[in-house]
Amino acid sequence: MTEPLIDIRNMEISFASGFVKAVRGVSFQLGREKLGIVGESGSGKSTVGRAIMRLLPPTAKVTAERMTFHDTDLVAADEKRMMEIRGKQIGLILQDPKYSLNPVMRVGEQIAETYRLHYPQAGKKAAEKKVLEMLEAVKIRDPQRVFRLYPHEVSGGMGQRIMIAMMLIAEPEVLIADEPTSALDVTVRLEVLALLDELVARRNLGLIFISHDLNLIRKFCDRVLIMYAGRIVEVLKASDLDRAQHPYTQGLLASLPSIDNPPARLPTLTRDPSWLTQPTIGA
Amino acid sequence: MIDVENLTIRFGLRTPLVVKGVSFTVERGKSFGLVGESGCGKSTVLRAISGLNRNYGGRISLDGKPLEPERNKAFFRDVQMVFQDPYGSLHPRKTVRSQIIEPLRNQNLPIKENAVSDVLKAVGLDPGLGYRFPHQLSGGQRQRVAIARALILDPPVLLLDEPTSALDVSVQAEILNLLADLQKERGLTYLLVSHDLAVIAHLCSRVAIMNAGEIVEETGIEQIRSGNVEHPYSRRLLSASRAYGKQEQRPVEILTSV
Amino acid sequence: MAMPISQSRPTPPGIRGWLLAPEPKGVGQALLQQLYQVWLKFREHPLGLVGMAVILLLIFTAVAAPLLTQYDPIAQNMAIRLAPPSWEYLLGTDNFGRDVLARIIYGARTTLNIIILVTIIVAPIGLLIGTCSGYFGGIVDEMLMRITDIFLSFPGLVLALGFAAALGPGITNAIIAISLTAWPPIARLARAETLSLRQMDYIAAVRLQGASSGAIVLRHILPMCVPSVIVRVTLNMAGIILTAAGLGFLGLGAQPPWPEWGSMAATGREFMLDSPWVIAAPGIAIAAVSLAFNLVGDALRDVLDPRGGE
Numbered sequence: 116m117t118e119p120l121i122d123i124r125n126m127e128i129s130f131a132s133g134f135v136k137a138v139r140g141v142s143f144q145l146g147r148e149k150l151g152i153v154g155e156s157g158s159g160k161s162t163v164g165r166a167i168m169r170l171l172p173p174t175a176k177v178t179a180e181r182m183t184f185h186d187t188d189l190v191a192a193d194e195k196r197m198m199e200i201r202g203k204q205i206g207l208i209l210q211d212p213k214y215s216l217n218p219v220m221r222v223g224e225q226i227a228e229t230y231r232l233h234y235p236q237a238g239k240k241a242a243e244k245k246v247l248e249m250l251e252a253v254k255i256r257d258p259q260r261v262f263r264l265y266p267h268e269v270s271g272g273m274g275q276r277i278m279i280a281m282m283l284i285a286e287p288e289v290l291i292a293d294e295p296t297s298a299l300d301v302t303v304r305l306e307v308l309a310l311l312d313e314l315v316a317r318r319n320l321g322l323i324f325i326s327h328d329l330n331l332i333r334k335f336c337d338r339v340l341i342m343y344a345g346r347i348v349e350v351l352k353a354s355d356l357d358r359a360q361h362p363y364t365q366g367l368l369a370s371l372p373s374i375d376n377p378p379a380r381l382p383t384l385t386r387d388p389s390w391l392t393q394p395t396i397g398a
Numbered sequence: 399m400i401d402v403e404n405l406t407i408r409f410g411l412r413t414p415l416v417v418k419g420v421s422f423t424v425e426r427g428k429s430f431g432l433v434g435e436s437g438c439g440k441s442t443v444l445r446a447i448s449g450l451n452r453n454y455g456g457r458i459s460l461d462g463k464p465l466e467p468e469r470n471k472a473f474f475r476d477v478q479m480v481f482q483d484p485y486g487s488l489h490p491r492k493t494v495r496s497q498i499i500e501p502l503r504n505q506n507l508p509i510k511e512n513a514v515s516d517v518l519k520a521v522g523l524d525p526g527l528g529y530r531f532p533h534q535l536s537g538g539q540r541q542r543v544a545i546a547r548a549l550i551l552d553p554p555v556l557l558l559d560e561p562t563s564a565l566d567v568s569v570q571a572e573i574l575n576l577l578a579d580l581q582k583e584r585g586l587t588y589l590l591v592s593h594d595l596a597v598i599a600h601l602c603s604r605v606a607i608m609n610a611g612e613i614v615e616e617t618g619i620e621q622i623r624s625g626n627v628e629h630p631y632s633r634r635l636l637s638a639s640r641a642y643g644k645q646e647q648r649p650v651e652i653l654t655s656v
Numbered sequence: 657m658a659m660p661i662s663q664s665r666p667t668p669p670g671i672r673g674w675l676l677a678p679e680p681k682g683v684g685q686a687l688l689q690q691l692y693q694v695w696l697k698f699r700e701h702p703l704g705l706v707g708m709a710v711i712l713l714l715i716f717t718a719v720a721a722p723l724l725t726q727y728d729p730i731a732q733n734m735a736i737r738l739a740p741p742s743w744e745y746l747l748g749t750d751n752f753g754r755d756v757l758a759r760i761i762y763g764a765r766t767t768l769n770i771i772i773l774v775t776i777i778v779a780p781i782g783l784l785i786g787t788c789s790g791y792f793g794g795i796v797d798e799m800l801m802r803i804t805d806i807f808l809s810f811p812g813l814v815l816a817l818g819f820a821a822a823l824g825p826g827i828t829n830a831i832i833a834i835s836l837t838a839w840p841p842i843a844r845l846a847r848a849e850t851l852s853l854r855q856m857d858y859i860a861a862v863r864l865q866g867a868s869s870g871a872i873v874l875r876h877i878l879p880m881c882v883p884s885v886i887v888r889v890t891l892n893m894a895g896i897i898l899t900a901a902g903l904g905f906l907g908l909g910a911q912p913p914w915p916e917w918g919s920m921a922a923t924g925r926e927f928m929l930d931s932p933w934v935i936a937a938p939g940i941a942i943a944a945v946s947l948a949f950n951l952v953g954d955a956l957r958d959v960l961d962p963r964g965g966e
Contacts, residue, residue: 155566156537271436300435300593301638327566334641370571372600374640375623380578381571381600450860471866479864487857491879493686501865529680531690547861 119144120289120321121167124181128162128345131174137162139345145289149315149322151336151353153329153367159345160325164291167323168207169197184289203233206282210294212274216266223250223262226281233285249280254310272303276310283314289321296331308335329356329367341367349396360396362387399461399555399587400424400447406455407442416442418611419456424604426554429581429588431598431619433635434608440591441559443608447589448479448557460555475505478548482560484540488532494518494543495528501551513550521546522576538569542576549580558590562597574600595639599623607632697959704955710948717761718768727755729762729915738931748933751923752913756937759915763938766916767945770831770900771893777835778842779889783878785839786846791854791873801847804840812837812899820908827916830909834899838892845888846881853877883960891953894946901942917942 121144128138138159143150154160165171167182167189182189184200192200201207209215217225226249227242237245243262250258253276261269261277269277275295282290292311296304312335315322326332332339333356341349341364349361359365366384400423407417417439424430432440446454449469458465460476478501481487489497495514502509515525521542532540541561548556561577562570578601580586592598598605599619606616607629615629627633680686698704717724727745733753741748747756789800816833823829853859854877862876903909904918912919917938924935 155568301595302435302634305638305641329567367567370568372571372574372594372596374596374599374636380575383572383575384568448864450863469866474864474866477864479861481857481861483857487861489858489862489876489880493683496683500862500867504862504865504867504871526679529682529686530678531686534678544861551865 119146120184121145121323122181122183123167123179126163126166126177126179126182128159128166128171128178129176130172131176135345137175137345138166141342141345141347143340143347143350145321145323147319147321148338149312149324149336151332151339152323152325152342153327153332153339154342155327155367157344158342160327160342161293163342164207164293164323164325167291168201168205170201170207202229202282202287203285204287205289205291206285206287208275208278208282208290208292208295211298212271212278213266215278216274218266221263221265222269222277223247223264226250226277226284229281230284245284246280249284250277252283252314253277253280254306255280270303271299272307275299275307279307279311279314283318286318287320289323290315291323291325293325294327295324297326297328304331330371344391346391347395348390348393351397361390363390399426400430400589401459401462402443402447402456403459404456405443405446405458407439407446407451407453416611417446417454420608420611420613421456422606422613422616424555424587424589426587427581427585428604429590429602431602431605432589432591432608433593433595433598433605435593435635438608439611440608444479444557444559444589444591448477449473471505474501474553475551476553477555477557478551478553479557479559480541480544480548480561483564484537484544485532485564487544488540488547490532493529493531494535497532497543498547498550501547505551507551517546517550518543520549520580522572536569537565538572541565541569541573545573545576545580549584552584554585555587555589558588560592561590563592563594570597577601595622595635607635694959698955701955701958703951707948707951707955710944711952714764714768714945714948718764721761721765725755725758725761727758729754729758730913732913738927738934740931741933747937748931750920750934751927756920756933759920760917760937760941763915763917763920763941766827766910766914767897767900769827770834771897773831774835774838774896775889775893777831778838779885781835782839782842783846783881783885786843786848787850787873787877787881789843790847790850791869791877797847800843804843807836808840808844810837812895813902816899816903817906817908820903825908825911827910827914830900830903833903834896837899838896841892842885842888845884849881849884850877853880887953887957887960890949890956893949893953897942897946897949 123144124142126138126141127136129136141159141163152160152163162171166175166177167184169189169192171177177190179190184205187196187200216222223243223246226246227239230242230245231237247258247262250261255261255273255276261273266274295311296307299307308331311322314320324332324336333353336353339351339353339356340347341359341361343363349359349364351359356364356368359368363384366382369382370384372381402423403421405417405420406415408415420439420443422430432443434440442451445451447458452467454467460473465473492500498514498517499509502513514528518525518528523539523542523546527535527539532543535543558577562573565573574597577588581588588601590598590601599622603619604616605619605622606613607627608614609631615627615632617627621627622636625636627636674685675689675692677685677689680689731754733749736745736749736753738751739745739749739753745755745757747760750756750759785800785804789797789804812834815837816830819833819836820826820829823832859872859876862872900909901918901921904916905922907919907922909918910916920938921935921942924931924938928935
């Protein structure tokens with residue numbers, strides 16, 4: 116891998132109220148690739164994504180031997196530098212666009228505002244033109260019409276496209292997507308994924324795709340980190356998931372029900388305390 | 399066991415129908431799946447059958463006997479429901495034990511000494527959890543408590559409303575196994591509503607596919623497995639569900655319609 | 657998602673261990689454990705603790721009044737009329753030569769009396785009307801809420817004044833008058849809570865057990881409204897104490913010579929310039945107790961109702 120975009124070594128996160136660290140000794144690098152982070156609820160996967168954006172509540176304590184975006188130290192950077200990074204250099208897409216969009220503002224204006232925030236020299240007309248281009252880029256058929264809609268007037272899939280447009284308009288280098296399709300129906304989910312895939316490839320972005328859905332990650336990502344109880348237990352190429360070594364990864368895969376040849380009983384996970392301490396496999 | 403004939407439901411007087419004439423039959427001791435995407439009306443159908451929503455048209459019969467929209471008390475001893483969100487379906491300020499006893503109290507049934515620990519064991523929970531509150535349990539444990547609460551009345555029919563979609567996959571597997579076991583042991587009849595075709599395929603023998611308030615196709619699970627479905631919407635749903643299933647059998651068909 | 661993975665930690669021995677045991681053995685232990693959790697959270701609010709201390713002091717003073725002072729709060733002694741604070745009379749004496757401290761101490765009984773009676777009248781009425789209104793909806797809601805509106809539209813002190821004027825001044829009538837104006841906000845609160853609770857799956861689950869509406873309201877919805885009602889009553893308590901003091905001040909509350917802070921302040925008014933202690937002592941007592949209830953209410957709101965936010 117050439118010069119990584121994001122380089123994290125030995126990141127630890129704890130919360131004031133917790134007795135156990137939410138994230139322990141997490142290290143990974145992100146290049147211009149699609150990196151998946153998979154884990155169950157409470158595994159710390161979302162916490163990692165938010166820590167990179169420095170969006171954790173003030174009670175969270177983040178430490179790392181190294182945590183950089185290019186040359187910027189993400190632990191030490193001041194809030195002004197973080198404002199520049201957030202949105203302009205690293206974009207974040209969340210699960211439900213309903214909660215990320217301002218309900219009383221037309222979606223087009225929201226995207227334009229984002230654009231002008233990062234490119235203050237752009238005029239109103241220019242920003243609007245850029246937004247329409249962007250809406251077209253996320254395959255919205257009638258951008259002129261959608262520009263004037265309010266968030267409650269758009270469907271879930273459309274909302275997520277709008278979020279993607281909003282995040283990409285500032286042309287960030289890294290995109291963090293936290294369960295971007297979990298709130299969507301299966302038929303819509305694929306469309307949004309295909310779109311995300313195309314945009315990431317065309318713009319040569321680094322993508323961190325956080326999800327609980329192994330099958331989704333397998334189809335979509337290049338490389339996968341499997342998180343369990345705040346640690347990365349295994350790292351492997353997405354195409355090698357079937358050859359996963361770690362019993363947790365194997366267990367997760369086996370426990371998925373399938374339409375074709377369902378087993379009489381689904382194998383269930385027996386959690387081994389040694390998973391909490393074993394070194395990462397495949398790192 | 400359950401017969402639904404030409405069920406129509408609307409919310410409010412001059413609003414369009416949410417459920418537009420749905421009919422199906424669930425056989426005794428079998429599992430019937432109702433699958434569809436959000437807003438297709440599948441949960442609305444379930445709530446009408448359960449008695450939660452009394453404003454429906456058409457006819458619902460249980461065991462051959464037509465039901466009044468206003469259900470009588472005895473009905474609930476025959477039909478119980480398990481909800482999607484185990485965080486919302488348990489009373490936050492009552493202990494596990496008192497929630498499980500509650501159905502017996504409401505039905506004025508005697509509370510046997512071992513009733514709670516027996517039913518907790520039946521759903522794979524340690525009876526020692528009886529005096530915990532829901533927030534002291536994990537998601538999977540809560541869903542087991544919800545199932546135990548439904549089972550304490552020993553109903554022959556369980557309505558399952560997305561019982562695993564709020565759970566992690568490994569926990570989902572445990573709950574699906576538990577449901578399969580319980581059905582085998584007690585000969586239960588299941589009506590399962592889910593957006594996940596794989597979950598339906600795992601548990602059910604027959605499936606009805608719903609779209610926009612209608613059942614577009616009702617078929618056996620073998621037809622689903624072999625990809626032998628007729629309606630265009632069924633095909634679309636199946637191919638989308640398969641597109642990222644375990645085995646990649648056919649190229650992903652990306653649908654461009656919004 | 658950002659929660660810690662497991663909450664397991666070594667259980668301390670003794671009573672704390674019992675209170676923190678992961679598997680309570682009975683209902684009593686389970687409930688006490690919940691209370692202990694509330695206490696653990698409450699403990700983190702220093703101002704709430706201060707308020708709590710003041711309220712406990714009030715209760716202690718009221719209960720142990722005869723032990724705390726040797727003086728009779730009623731017996732007059734014109735010889736020592738308006739004596740300034742001294743070692744003998746710590747807060748001085750009033751215009752009838754009665755020890756002000758003794759009257760404050762016995763006055764705590766009156767205040768506590770009002771607080772307790774108003775609470776046990778107001779909370780159940782408000783809860784019952786609010787939850788029924790919210791749960792049954794329709795015509796029941798319409799009727800109950802209009803009645804609530806009528807009571808809500810009376811200004812509290814004026815209604816109390818009218819009431820006291822009609823039934824005659826006295827502590828009992830003052831309490832009834834205050835209660836009449838204090839229940840509607842509780843009912844509104846309980847109704848709003850009930851409207852959202854009614855949609856919850858756990859209420860649907862109870863309906864699917866064939867439970868009667870009465871049982872659902874009393875056993876399932878009402879307990880869920882209790883915490884926010886406790887918070888609201890505590891916060892309103894300051895206003896109730898002030899109304900009670902106001903009635904006393906106007907001569908419509910507790911009747912002389914029985915000590916009541918409001919009427920003490922009223923009599924002290926005449927001698928304010930020469931003998932400020934006569935009015936300062938009851939004034940400070942009223943302020944301290946109302947402030948204490950506000951502080952406790954704020955802390956309780958954070959503890960019992962996390963939605964209120966920081």
